[in-house]
Amino acid sequence: MLSLDVVKLAERVNAESLLGSVASQLLIQGNCLYESSRSPDKLKRICPDGEISEGYFRGDDFVIERIFACPLKR
Numbered sequence: 001m002l003s004l005d006v007v008k009l010a011e012r013v014n015a016e017s018l019l020g021s022v023a024s025q026l027l028i029q030g031n032c033l034y035e036s037s038r039s040p041d042k043l044k045r046i047c048p049d050g051e052i053s054e055g056y057f058r059g060d061d062f063v064i065e066r067i068f069a070c071p072l073k074r
Contacts (some may be wrong), residue, residue: 031048043062053065
């Protein structure tokens, strides 16, 4: 069985998170990212196309209440 140093793993994840490399990779792969918002009971969503919005989940759907940034249409 492979031994895992949890502290070293946590330090690496933290360092990469601070640099933004984890988030960048996830966005490049087409994932939306969610984080807590300053508004109570709301989430901030960042999408690969550049849209940044705030809302909440109703079932499996993300309900957008506010858009902070919209992607540029080409």
